[in-house]
Amino acid sequence: PIEDLFTSLNRHIERSEFEQAVKVADQVLSTNPSDEDAMRCKVVALIKADNIDDALSTIQSSQKFTFDFNYLKAYCLYRQNRLDEALEALKIQENNPATMLLKSQILYRSGEMDACVEFYQKLQKSKIDSLEINFVAGLISAGRASE
Amino acid sequence: NPIVLDLAYNFIDFPSLENRM
Numbered sequence: 001p002i003e004d005l006f007t008s009l010n011r012h013i014e015r016s017e018f019e020q021a022v023k024v025a026d027q028v029l030s031t032n033p034s035d036e037d038a039m040r041c042k043v044v045a046l047i048k049a050d051n052i053d054d055a056l057s058t059i060q061s062s063q064k065f066t067f068d069f070n071y072l073k074a075y076c077l078y079r080q081n082r083l084d085e086a087l088e089a090l091k092i093q094e095n096n097p098a099t100m101l102l103k104s105q106i107l108y109r110s111g112e113m114d115a116c117v118e119f120y121q122k123l124q125k126s127k128i129d130s131l132e133i134n135f136v137a138g139l140i141s142a143g144r145a146s147e
Numbered sequence: 148n149p150i151v152l153d154l155a156y157n158f159i160d161f162p163s164l165e166n167r168m
């Protein structure tokens with residue numbers, strides 16, 4: 001039964017056995033391709049297994065889900081250094097802390113330091129661990145170390 | 148080059164499977 005598969009999937013996630021988690025998620029999806037939890041688990045497990053190519057192709061080949069996979073898609077594009085496409089994927093996203101953080105990292109890699117720093121300034125009130133490390137990197141790279 | 152962390156990664160999480168087991 002599907003409950004047993006999810007119990008197994010959950011156990012693999014808890015043990016950080018991400019490749020096995022992908023296999024179990026695939027078992028669920030083979031009988032129910034529209035199972036959103038299984039699809040989300042598969043994509044996240046692929047990312048955490050550092051299999052970015054498969055994570056992206058899974059997102060792109062999947063049918064429409066209620067869950068918005070755009071952040072995960074943008075993250076995969078960022079990891080592949082497809083920076084323009086990554087920013088494009090985030091364009092329609094609400095500016096929540098996760099989206100702003102990813103945008104600032106993309107802008108940093110694109111060398112757009114002032115825009116990058118602007119997002120870090122907006123993020124300061126969000127209390128994100130270690131944010132200041134990237135903020136300082138942006139300021140230094142923008143030639144604004146004195147700030 | 149200054150050190151930059153992949154903080155966006157920390158926002159990637161599994162859904163809760165609590166009510167699926």
Ligand SMILES: [K+]
Pocket residue numbers: 104105106108134151152
């Ligand atoms: K950054």
